[in-house]
Amino acid sequence: MTPFLKSTREGSILILTMSQPETRNALTGNTATEEFVQACEQIARDPGIRCVILTAEGPVFSSGGNVKDMKRYQTEQLPPEVIRQEYRHGIQRIPKALYNLDVPVICAINGPAIGAGLDLTTMCDIRIASEKATFAESFVKVGIVPGDGGAWLLPRAVGMSKASEMAFTGEALNAQQALDCGLVSRVVPHEALLGEALALARKIAANPGGVLRMTKRLLREGERSSLESLLELSAGYQAIAHMSPDHHEAVNAFIDKRPPQFAE
Numbered sequence: 001m002t003p004f005l006k007s008t009r010e011g012s013i014l015i016l017t018m019s020q021p022e023t024r025n026a027l028t029g030n031t032a033t034e035e036f037v038q039a040c041e042q043i044a045r046d047p048g049i050r051c052v053i054l055t056a057e058g059p060v061f062s063s064g065g066n067v068k069d070m071k072r073y074q075t076e077q078l079p080p081e082v083i084r085q086e087y088r089h090g091i092q093r094i095p096k097a098l099y100n101l102d103v104p105v106i107c108a109i110n111g112p113a114i115g116a117g118l119d120l121t122t123m124c125d126i127r128i129a130s131e132k133a134t135f136a137e138s139f140v141k142v143g144i145v146p147g148d149g150g151a152w153l154l155p156r157a158v159g160m161s162k163a164s165e166m167a168f169t170g171e172a173l174n175a176q177q178a179l180d181c182g183l184v185s186r187v188v189p190h191e192a193l194l195g196e197a198l199a200l201a202r203k204i205a206a207n208p209g210g211v212l213r214m215t216k217r218l219l220r221e222g223e224r225s226s227l228e229s230l231l232e233l234s235a236g237y238q239a240i241a242h243m244s245p246d247h248h249e250a251v252n253a254f255i256d257k258r259p260p261q262f263a264e
Contacts, residue, residue: 021058029069040097050205062117108197119150136172208246
């Protein structure tokens with residue numbers, strides 16, 4: 001079977017490309033979960049990676065769950081507990097791995113992001129859309145609920161009212177509508193998508209890797225912790241940052257009026 005994820009490296013930037021356009025980059029019925037989890041584990045262990053770009057081959061970003069594969073729930077008469085465990089040990093491992101990754105992740109959305117494909121984009125930090133991208137929280141259209149964490153992820157991206165509208169109707173947003181509600185931060189011409197993502201990734205990767213990871217962790221923790229708890233964590237991280245060689249280099253470069261040279 002063709003690997004689901006292709007990986008390419010540009011210095012401290014890693015590009016992950018979903019590469020099964022024949023299935024519209026479906027996230028189930030294949031090795032997608034295992035490959036996402038493995039990729040995130042490898043990224044977490046590599047301090048040289050400062051930014052990740054997630055994108056896809058073909059006209060569709062991701063169709064989410066493989067609807068044809070869902071037919072087996074009828075034919076095999078699987079009990080609910082078995083299906084529950086499939087989700088827990090299957091696709092639900094993707095948000096746990098990707099959303100909790102400390103390295104900044106840019107999602108470059110080249111086409112329709114449907115169901116779990118939409119939720120996949122919300123596991124990333126920054127979303128850039130091609131003008132051809134569309135977005136649908138469409139589980140209700142096929143008689144199921146968001147099983148991959150979408151009910152937690154989507155409201156944090158667009159607010160509860162817009163998330164509810166999307167989840168209850170299943171209707172799609174075009175790229176401009178996604179921009180208007182804050183689901184994406186920019187819409188670019190289709191042919192410029194990867195170039196725009198790389199330009200942004202280079203700006204991010206120009207900064208110290210350790211501080212980038214700690215900054216992302218603070219943003220993630222800030223979504224679910226109290227101000228007091230976040231301040232305590234921030235103080236601890238800041239103590240580490242102040243004693244880092246990269247901070248010393250940044251201060252010295254500022255005083256010397258020269259560009260900083262951070263460690264690789």
